[in-house]
Amino acid sequence: MDSKSEGEDRPWQSYHTAYTNAKAGPSLSLSFSLSLSLYKFFFHFSFSVNTNLLGMEGVDKEKVQKVVYEMSKGSKYFENEQRKEAYIKQKIENLQQQRTKLTDKDIAHFQKIAEKKIVELEASRDLTKTWLHTDMDAFYAAVEILDNPSLKGKPLAVGGMSMICTASYEARKFGVRAAMPGFIARKLCPDLIFVPTNFDKYTHFSELTRKVFRQYDPNFIATSLDEAYLNVTDVCSERGLSGEEVAAELRGAIYDETGLTCSVGVAPNRMLAKVCSDINKPNGQFILLNDRGAVMTFISSLPIRKIGGIGKVTEHMLRDVLGITTCDDMLKNSALVCALFSDLSSDFFLSVGLGLGGTHTPENRMRKSISTERTFTATSDTTLLFQKLADIAETLSSDMQKENLWGRNLTLKLKTSSFEVKTRAVSLQKYISSKEEILTNATNLLKAELPVSLRLIGLRMSQFRDEDKHALVDPTQKTLSEFILSGSSHSKAYENQDISSENSSDYLLEDKNLCESDGTREKEHRCVTSEPESSSKREELGDSSSAKDINETCGGNANCEIQWVDGYICSKCGIELPLGFEEERREHADYHLAQSLQQEESAHVAHDKVYHKLEHSSPKSRKKQKASSQGAKFIPIDAFFTKGKKNL
Ligand code: DCP
Ligand code: MG
Numbered sequence: 001m002d003s004k005s006e007g008e009d010r011p012w013q014s015y016h017t018a019y020t021n022a023k024a025g026p027s028l029s030l031s032f033s034l035s036l037s038l039y040k041f042f043f044h045f046s047f048s049v050n051t052n053l054l055g056m057e058g059v060d061k062e063k064v065q066k067v068v069y070e071m072s073k074g075s076k077y078f079e080n081e082q083r084k085e086a087y088i089k090q091k092i093e094n095l096q097q098q099r100t101k102l103t104d105k106d107i108a109h110f111q112k113i114a115e116k117k118i119v120e121l122e123a124s125r126d127l128t129k130t131w132l133h134t135d136m137d138a139f140y141a142a143v144e145i146l147d148n149p150s151l152k153g154k155p156l157a158v159g160g161m162s163m164i165c166t167a168s169y170e171a172r173k174f175g176v177r178a179a180m181p182g183f184i185a186r187k188l189c190p191d192l193i194f195v196p197t198n199f200d201k202y203t204h205f206s207e208l209t210r211k212v213f214r215q216y217d218p219n220f221i222a223t224s225l226d227e228a229y230l231n232v233t234d235v236c237s238e239r240g241l242s243g244e245e246v247a248a249e250l251r252g253a254i255y256d257e258t259g260l261t262c263s264v265g266v267a268p269n270r271m272l273a274k275v276c277s278d279i280n281k282p283n284g285q286f287i288l289l290n291d292r293g294a295v296m297t298f299i300s301s302l303p304i305r306k307i308g309g310i311g312k313v314t315e316h317m318l319r320d321v322l323g324i325t326t327c328d329d330m331l332k333n334s335a336l337v338c339a340l341f342s343d344l345s346s347d348f349f350l351s352v353g354l355g356l357g358g359t360h361t362p363e364n365r366m367r368k369s370i371s372t373e374r375t376f377t378a379t380s381d382t383t384l385l386f387q388k389l390a391d392i393a394e395t396l397s398s399d400m401q402k403e404n405l406w407g408r409n410l411t412l413k414l415k416t417s418s419f420e421v422k423t424r425a426v427s428l429q430k431y432i433s434s435k436e437e438i439l440t441n442a443t444n445l446l447k448a449e450l451p452v453s454l455r456l457i458g459l460r461m462s463q464f465r466d467e468d469k470h471a472l473v474d475p476t477q478k479t480l481s482e483f484i485l486s487g488s489s490h491s492k493a494y495e496n497q498d499i500s501s502e503n504s505s506d507y508l509l510e511d512k513n514l515c516e517s518d519g520t521r522e523k524e525h526r527c528v529t530s531e532p533e534s535s536s537k538r539e540e541l542g543d544s545s546s547a548k549d550i551n552e553t554c555g556g557n558a559n560c561e562i563q564w565v566d567g568y569i570c571s572k573c574g575i576e577l578p579l580g581f582e583e584e585r586r587e588h589a590d591y592h593l594a595q596s597l598q599q600e601e602s603a604h605v606a607h608d609k610v611y612h613k614l615e616h617s618s619p620k621s622r623k624k625q626k627a628s629s630q631g632a633k634f635i636p637i638d639a640f641f642t643k644g645k646k647n648l
Contacts, residue, residue, distance in 0.1 A: 064175030064188060071184045080419040088316050095321045095340055107335050114334035114350065121351050126268070126359040127290040130233045130243045132216075132250065133265045133273035136209065136226035137282035141168040142260050143205050144195045156193050157185050162377035165197055169282060202226075208258045216250055219361045221270075226262075229270050231361050247285045268295065271357025275306050299355035300328040307352050318349075327352050370405060371413075372396045373458025378417035380453035388457050389442055390435075396459045397435040406431035407461035410438065412445040415456035424448065431465045 072078045102110075136142065140158040145151045145168070155171035157164040161182040174189035186192050206225040213220040217230040232246045241249070243266035254262050261283040265276025268290045279286040288298055304327055305315045318324040321340065322333045330337060330353030338346045351357070372395045374388060400407065408428040415421050424445045432438060442459055 059173060059175055061175075067175075067187050068180075068184055071187060072181070076418050088313050091313070092317055092320045095317060098340055099321060099336065102336075102339055106339060110339040111335040114338045114346075117338065117347060117350055118331070118334065118354070121347070121354055121356060125292065125354070125356060127292065127295075128233070129231060129268060129359045130236050130246075130290065131267055131270050131273040131359070132230045132232050132243065132247060133267075133270065133277040134209070134213070134228050134230070134250065134254070134262050135264075135277045135281070136260055136262045138166055138168050139205075139226040139260075140166045140197065140202055141195075143201050144198075146259050147201065148195075151193060151195070154193055155189050155191055156195060157182060158195050158197055160194060160196060160377070161186075163375065164194075205258050205260060209254055209260075209262070212250065212253045212257050215253070216246065221362070229273065232266075242287075244285070244287045247287065251283075251285065267357075269357030269359045271308060271352075272298070272355060273357075274308050275302065278306070295355040299353070300326065302327045304330070304352065309348065310352070327355070329353075367403065367405070367464070369460050369462035370396065370399055370403070370407075371458060371460035372399060373413060373456060375415070375456045378453050378455040380417075380451060382450060385446065385452075385454060385457070386443065389446055389459075390439055392457055392459050393439040393442055394435045396461060397433060397438050400433045400461060405461070406433045406465040407463055408432065409461065409463035410441050410445070411460040411462070412442055413456070413458035413460065414446075414449060414452070414454055417453040417455055419455075422449070427463070
């Protein structure tokens with residue numbers, strides 16, 4: 001078929017959104033990766049995926065894509081997707097230009113660099129550990145079915161007309177999936193049953209699963225309510241069990257404890273274990289042996305999108321600029337990978353090509369911040385917004401109290417109805433943890449933004465009490481000594497970045513090459529979504545760009561304001577934070593911010609700065625600033641950045 005006329009007649013075929021081009025299990029990839037190339041590419045997926053088991057047989061892929069396109073056309077979501085597409089396109093063009101400038105001599109030079117890196121990475125290979133990744137099946141939906149067995153076997157969506165969080169496997173057959181607006185889902189599946197979310201229930205069941213995990217690995221790493229990594233090396237050796245046997249036993253134990261099924265992957269490292277847990281979903285397991293040959297065979301034809309940390313942007317870049325679609329292609333194109341990407345990115349890509357991933361249990365890192373956020377149907381109703389804020393403050397307070405945390409840096413995150421992300425922070429004079437105190441300060445921050453139409457509110461607390469004691473001694477050392485290793489060694493850099501690569505969605509979004517000017521309107525402190533174990537990242541109605549976001553972008557944010565020189569050195573204090581330390585980077589940015597705010601305040605210059613800004617601001621924004629100044633210590637982050645830039 002002529003591709004031009006195809007594109008003109010069927011515009012939806014080139015429309016990719018979180019729910020038409022998501023990182024998902026093989027099943028979802030088959031139904032949502034609808035661009036022709038991706039579509040073919042997933043059909044070449046070499047594992048024996050049992051589509052009956054996955055319940056995806058008979059999905060009318062073209063129909064799904066058409067419905068999604070037609071129903072979202074013209075919406076703000078659609079516009080935002082298009083903006084993101086334009087951003088990716090721009091980045092691809094830039095890289096393509098860089099590529100054409102490379103001479104043969106350059107390529108030969110980078111070939112040598114690549115070979116050296118590969119030797120170093122290979123030397124770091126550790127096949128002595130057995131890692132297990134568990135992922136609950138259709139988690140929220142399964143919990144709802146457990147609660148109401150009459151829903152069993154029916155197409156079910158958890159969420160509402162605006163967004164759904166997940167869908168039962170019966171609903172997935174129609175193309176319904178997480179982060180899809182409910183009205184589109186209903187169009188795809190007219191008999192779809194909607195059940196509203198109930199986070200207390202999901203948290204309860206999540207805690208039950210964690211009780212089981214603890215018996216196998218007391219240091220298990222939970223990466224969301226329904227996913228965790230367990231190092232079962234000791235269990236295997238102490239009890240003389242194979243990884244396969246431990247996986248089967250663990251799945252049984254989880255079922256006995258919760259009545260829910262999960263899927264498990266077992267492999268020599270976490271990166272591979274996560275890929276494996278997706279292969280025989282639902283209620284299945286896949287074991288990859290601790291053998292280099294087995295790993296290399298497994299990885300050779302694995303689509304790069306299956307790898308944690310490779311999201312939509314990275315996938316497009318690698319495919320469109322270098323023709324890389326499988327992990328093996330990373331090695332085949334190693335010279336170009338090294339020529340076009342930063343050291344840390346190329347290390348990551350090459351390690352993906354070698355099937356390397358994290359094998360050490362990370363040391364218990366001191367918590368740097370705790371956060372919670374909710375996505376809901378966009379609203380400008382202030383009563384509703386303050387109600388949400390109160391709920392979030394309550395959750396944050398209760399999470400803090402569980403961990404006996406007291407903090408004095410509160411950050412409010414907002415996503416507007418047009419998907420713009422903003423953060424506002426306040427540095428407090430005293431440590432707080434009660435709902436009332438959190439809410440009072442958060443209310444001041446939110447009031448300063450009114451009127452506003454929002455679809456997400458989040459709160460993050462940082463700068464905890466004990467941490468400040470260290471901070472007084474040496475503000476940079478505290479972070480360095482606690483959990484930061486230098487990014488200079490390849491193997492170390494890799495080991496450091498691994499966890500978040502497994503969980504963050506788009507590795508390249510952190511790349512210095514790609515952070516500079518993203519062309520989007522998102523303003524956030526962070527580049528990649530990666531929440532620590534117990535942060536409560538909740539969604540009321542799901543949102544393609546929140547909890548499991550594949551498109552979080554980095555632009556005009558505090559991380560970028562700081563600037564990560566060479567991709568990992570803080571331009572303000574020289575601290576080294578390798579790629580993958582998103583949480584720490586965010587925290588570090590907050591730290592500088594709080595420090596500056598405090599300095600500003602004590603020097604009584606803050607108001608001047610704010611007023612300087614106010615003098616040039618619109619009457620509307622002047623009103624906002626005035627409202628905010630009720631909270632005595634509040635300085636909007638934007639004001640701080642304006643000042644920061646001037647002083648540079
Ligand atoms: N979730 C959400 N919003 C998303 C994706 C997921 O709120 N965009 C929630 C609902 C899911 C839970 O997180 O039930 C776990 O996410 P998974 O990606 O593991 O999806 P499921 O467990 O629902 O299904 P699967 O069987 O594919 O793991
Ligand atoms: Mg799951």
